[in-house]
Amino acid sequence: MNQHQKVNDLLPLYVSGSLDETRRRIVESHLPVCAECRAGLDLWQGVSEEVVLINRKLAAPPDLAARALRQIGARRSRPPFYRRAWQLLLSQVPLMRREIWPASAAILALGLAIVFLVDFPVNVIPYLAPLVAAAGLAVIYSPEHDPAYELARSTPTSPRQILLARMTLVFGYNLLLTVIASLILLPFTPGQILGGLIVDWLAPMTFLSSAALLLSLLIGSGNAISVTYLAWLAKIFSDATAPGPGAGGFYPWIRPVLEAYLQLWANSTGLLLLSAILITLSLWLVGKPEGVHSRPLRA
Amino acid sequence: MPIQETDIDLIRRIAAGEEDALRSLYAAYGQRLYAYAISRTGDADLAEEVVQDSLVAVWQGSHRFRGEGRVIAWLLGIVHNKALNALRGRLTLPLAETADSPSEPLDPAPSPAEQADRGEQRRLLQAGLEQLSVEHRTVLALVFYQGLTLEEAAQVSGCPVGTIKSRLAYAKTHLRGALNRAGLSAEEWV
Numbered sequence: 001m002n003q004h005q006k007v008n009d010l011l012p013l014y015v016s017g018s019l020d021e022t023r024r025r026i027v028e029s030h031l032p033v034c035a036e037c038r039a040g041l042d043l044w045q046g047v048s049e050e051v052v053l054i055n056r057k058l059a060a061p062p063d064l065a066a067r068a069l070r071q072i073g074a075r076r077s078r079p080p081f082y083r084r085a086w087q088l089l090l091s092q093v094p095l096m097r098r099e100i101w102p103a104s105a106a107i108l109a110l111g112l113a114i115v116f117l118v119d120f121p122v123n124v125i126p127y128l129a130p131l132v133a134a135a136g137l138a139v140i141y142s143p144e145h146d147p148a149y150e151l152a153r154s155t156p157t158s159p160r161q162i163l164l165a166r167m168t169l170v171f172g173y174n175l176l177l178t179v180i181a182s183l184i185l186l187p188f189t190p191g192q193i194l195g196g197l198i199v200d201w202l203a204p205m206t207f208l209s210s211a212a213l214l215l216s217l218l219i220g221s222g223n224a225i226s227v228t229y230l231a232w233l234a235k236i237f238s239d240a241t242a243p244g245p246g247a248g249g250f251y252p253w254i255r256p257v258l259e260a261y262l263q264l265w266a267n268s269t270g271l272l273l274l275s276a277i278l279i280t281l282s283l284w285l286v287g288k289p290e291g292v293h294s295r296p297l298r299a
Numbered sequence: 300m301p302i303q304e305t306d307i308d309l310i311r312r313i314a315a316g317e318e319d320a321l322r323s324l325y326a327a328y329g330q331r332l333y334a335y336a337i338s339r340t341g342d343a344d345l346a347e348e349v350v351q352d353s354l355v356a357v358w359q360g361s362h363r364f365r366g367e368g369r370v371i372a373w374l375l376g377i378v379h380n381k382a383l384n385a386l387r388g389r390l391t392l393p394l395a396e397t398a399d400s401p402s403e404p405l406d407p408a409p410s411p412a413e414q415a416d417r418g419e420q421r422r423l424l425q426a427g428l429e430q431l432s433v434e435h436r437t438v439l440a441l442v443f444y445q446g447l448t449l450e451e452a453a454q455v456s457g458c459p460v461g462t463i464k465s466r467l468a469y470a471k472t473h474l475r476g477a478l479n480r481a482g483l484s485a486e487e488w489v
Contacts, residue, residue, distance in 0.1 A: 012467055018448050043475055048443040050424050055444040060333030061347055065325035068354035069318050075355075 003030055007037050015044045088157065088165045096166060097139055104132045104174050108181050115185065123189065125181050126201035130232055133174040133205045134212035138224040140166040141217065141286065159286040167279070171209055178205065203268035203275075208232055210278035217285050238262045306370035314361040321358055328371060331445060332378050338440045339382035339433065349385050353377045372451040375441070379455050420478075427477035431470055438466040 007030040013019045014027045031038055078084070111128040141163050182197040189197065208228050215224035238258040265271070309327075312320035325332075332353060336346035356377050364373055428436060434456075441452040453460040 009464060012442050013448065016443050016446050018442070018446055040471070043471060043478075044443075046420070046424055047428075047439060047470070047474060050421060050428060051439050051443040054425075054428075055331075055334040055338070055440060058330070058334045058337050060329040060350070064329060064333070064347060064351050065322045065354060068325075068351045068358070069321060071351065071355050072358050 004034055004037065007031070007034070008040055011037065011040050011044050012048075015041065015048045085165075088161060089169055092162065092165045092169060096169070100136050100139065100170060101173065104136055104177055107132050108177050112181055112184060115188075123185060123197075123200075125178065125185060126197075126204075127232075127236060129174070129178040129181075129201040130205040130208040131229060132177075133171060133209040134228045134232070135225055136170040136174055137167060137209040138212040138216040138221045138228070140170055140213070160283045163283060163286045167213065171206075174205070174209075199268065203271040204232075204235075204265055206275045207271040207278075210275040210282070214278045214282045214285070217282055234261065235265050307366050310357075310361050310364050310366075310370060313358060314364075321354060324357070324374075325354060328374055331371065332374055334444065335375055335378050335437075335440065336382055338437055339379065340386060341433070345385055346382075349378060349381045352381045352385075356381065368451065368454065371445065372447055372455055375445060375447070375455045376457075379457070423477055424474060427474040430477070431473060435466050435470045435473075438463055439470055442467070 003026075007027050010019060010023055010027050014024060019027065031041065079087070107128060108125065111124045114124055141159075178201060179198065182194060182201075186194055186197065208231070211231070212224045212228040215227055218224075219227075238261050241258060306324075306327075309320050309324050313324065329350070332350050333346055336349040336353075337343065340346050340349060353374070357374065360377075364370070428439070431439075437456065438452060441447045441455060442449070447455065449460050449463050452463045456463065
């Protein structure tokens with residue numbers, strides 16, 4: 001780089017006074033012999049004056065430091081995350097449909113009663129648990145089923161946090177109930193361990209629940225329950241017919257379809273991954289500024 | 300003679316939780332930070348929000364300041380990032396309001412004819428500055444108003460020094476072109 005180019009690059013810093021002594025002298029010794037650099041210097045001086053004038057006119061509000069300190073103080077006084085999460089969970093309980101809790105318990109108790117009292121040959125808990133959980137998640141967030149829906153949307157708590165809290169409450173409750181039911185059944189299912197019993201229902205229950213949640217946001221709770229129940233009944237039907245030769249005899253074309261459908265439900269990892277996607281979609285939907293339901297609330 | 304508190308001392312006091320130190324820092328640099336926030340956002344309300352958030356970030360991150368550069372460059376870097384975050388999802392607004400207002404004369408006693416000439420020259424230069432992108436105007440503000448070196452300007456903007464140089468070169472070519480088209484040479488500035 002020749003001297004002219006070097007000085008040309010230094011001119012803005014010379015004008016702003018940011019050059020060290022050595023480079024300042026280099027500029028000053030070059031300027032008298034270079035008309036182009038003098039013109040450049042003049043231009044930068046004009047630009048500098050304008051930029052300084054424009055910026056100096058901008059008066060900063062005097063209270064921004066005080067406002068920042070208030071914001072810092074407010075953050076300090078916030079309870080820790082786990083306590084806020086717990087408070088959020090508790091605050092959602094009275095805002096949800098009360099019948100969710102006894103209904104889930106009653107259906108699972110009925111399942112246990114069938115197994116014990118009627119001496120039913122099949123453990124019905126893995127069949128009932130997904131239905132109970134799906135119905136629960138289908139009614140946790142919608143104007144149809146939440147009298148405090150509009151109120152909840154106007155609070156500082158985001159709709160996503162509310163949905164997440166309700167989902168945790170209802171799914172956690174159903175999970176707990178089903179684990180208890182499996183524990184009760186454990187002594188009466190020879191050769192089984194608790195883990196094996198849970199695997200039977202955990203992934204299908206998670207998938208069916210998350211599908212019910214997303215569908216309830218898209219097409220309403222009633223439709224969501226209908227669709228997910230049909231899907232689950234189709235699975236039970238496939239269980240009952242696909243493995244045997246009967247189905248192949250009546251409808252040879254249906255057998256591969258039923259087998260493929262059963263394989264979908266048997267793939268626990270796949271179901272859990274799909275569930276994660278569906279829950280993410282649900283959270284995204286409720287977080288949209290316009291909400292998920294454009295129709296007015298029912299009176 | 301009282302010992303003048305250095306910027307580093309201020310940052311250390313902020314790290315120790317002294318609220319007065321944050322107030323002193325704002326008294327010293329608030330206007331420059333606000334001006335930079337305005338130049339980035341083009342919106343006074345958003346700029347206030349950005350500076351306030353930046354002060355909160357300074358409070359929370361002051362213990363991480365290593366003292367390797369000037370405090371103003373570190374502060375402007377924080378404002379730059381906060382402004383970028385604030386602008387996400389919003390449209391970037393032009394800086395027209397900062398350049399529309401009439402300029403003040405620099406010469407204490409110019410003649411009416413000189414005042415008219417300078418007014419015209421400034422108007423042309425202001426128009427040229429307005430036509431520059433936010434990024435180019437930001438570099439000019441960092442160098443001429445904030446007094447940063449090219450390395451500091453690069454650090455604040457999060458780009459290489461070469462980019463800062465090329466933005467300066469572009470701004471120069473553009474502004475010279477604006478003056479030449481109006482028949483004014485740079486020498487007429489003196």
